[in-house]
Amino acid sequence: MAAPAASASAAFRRVYDTLKDELLRDPAFDFNDDAIRWLDGMLDYNVLGGNLNRGLAVIESYKLLKAGSEPSEEEVFLAYILGWGIEWVGLIAINDGLVLRSQISQIFRRYFFGKIYYVDLLDLFNEVEFKTTSGELLDQIITNEGRKDLNKYTVHIYRRIVEYKTAYYSFYLPVACALLLSGQSLDDYVQVKKILVEMGVYFQIQDDYLDCFGDPDVIDKIGTDIENFKCSWLFVQALQRADDKQKDVLFENYGKPDPACVAKVKALYKELALERVFSEYERESYEKLISDIEAQPSETVQAVLKSFLHRIYKRK
Numbered sequence: 001m002a003a004p005a006a007s008a009s010a011a012f013r014r015v016y017d018t019l020k021d022e023l024l025r026d027p028a029f030d031f032n033d034d035a036i037r038w039l040d041g042m043l044d045y046n047v048l049g050g051n052l053n054r055g056l057a058v059i060e061s062y063k064l065l066k067a068g069s070e071p072s073e074e075e076v077f078l079a080y081i082l083g084w085g086i087e088w089v090g091l092i093a094i095n096d097g098l099v100l101r102s103q104i105s106q107i108f109r110r111y112f113f114g115k116i117y118y119v120d121l122l123d124l125f126n127e128v129e130f131k132t133t134s135g136e137l138l139d140q141i142i143t144n145e146g147r148k149d150l151n152k153y154t155v156h157i158y159r160r161i162v163e164y165k166t167a168y169y170s171f172y173l174p175v176a177c178a179l180l181l182s183g184q185s186l187d188d189y190v191q192v193k194k195i196l197v198e199m200g201v202y203f204q205i206q207d208d209y210l211d212c213f214g215d216p217d218v219i220d221k222i223g224t225d226i227e228n229f230k231c232s233w234l235f236v237q238a239l240q241r242a243d244d245k246q247k248d249v250l251f252e253n254y255g256k257p258d259p260a261c262v263a264k265v266k267a268l269y270k271e272l273a274l275e276r277v278f279s280e281y282e283r284e285s286y287e288k289l290i291s292d293i294e295a296q297p298s299e300t301v302q303a304v305l306k307s308f309l310h311r312i313y314k315r316k
Helices: 002-024 033-047 053-065 073-087 094-112 118-148 155-181 186-213 233-241 244-253 259-271 274-294 299-312
Strands: none
Touching: 002 033, 002 053, 002 073, 002 094, 033 094, 053 073, 053 155, 053 299, 073 094, 073 155, 094 118, 118 155, 155 186, 155 233, 155 299, 186 233, 186 274, 186 299, 233 244, 233 259, 233 274, 244 259, 259 274, 274 299
């Protein structure tokens, strides 16, 4: 299994080199040598910063949707380009972000102009961009408010942040790109969109749980949600279940970088049995998602959705 995955990743990476080279030589921009060097480094730093899973998901989903017929070399290449369109949004600074966003339009115009789904593709990226940036804004606003009053963190607010900030971009967008590329109308897949959004919410809740209870050696990072005042799933669940005395402990220690304060919050999470609460949530979410997926009329769409779900279920 590792070889095909490595091969797909390498092929995906080669398409990035092609796109970057085209952008650096684009006659629409009269770059001098200094600007070209800056743009070259900026692209690598921003676009290649992640694990590329979202972009690769477009290719995987597209091939599953084409089950029974082998996509042509050109079709696979276009799927790679859509995958890079998704990856082309890592924002470091305002102007870098604007440059990156404008480059998506340039790339799509070059490769997709004249395709029957061109307008739908642009509309899709505009929709997801709006939702994602709105989620980022809401997250920043709520975090600032939470520093003054942690009661601002509610289940409803958490759900809105996660749905807009994570679910549309990470889960719906790759599959929607694959559907458009395979000649489907997104209007026919409203229920699929809902399933993918729910999957994205589950993924972020799982991420919040691992931030606190995951093994740093396994998840390859040390969780900092508690220190950073994050409106996390664990916090809003604790706030719902805590008595007045437990709330005092939570409010006195949350958002402080002192390891002793972090330890007290984690101890309270354990006291409130949030590990069990998460386990029950995970089981119920999986069963509901599987039920909804198997209700879809298309077996190929079911395969795409199950491939996403099984990739994240019980993630460690």
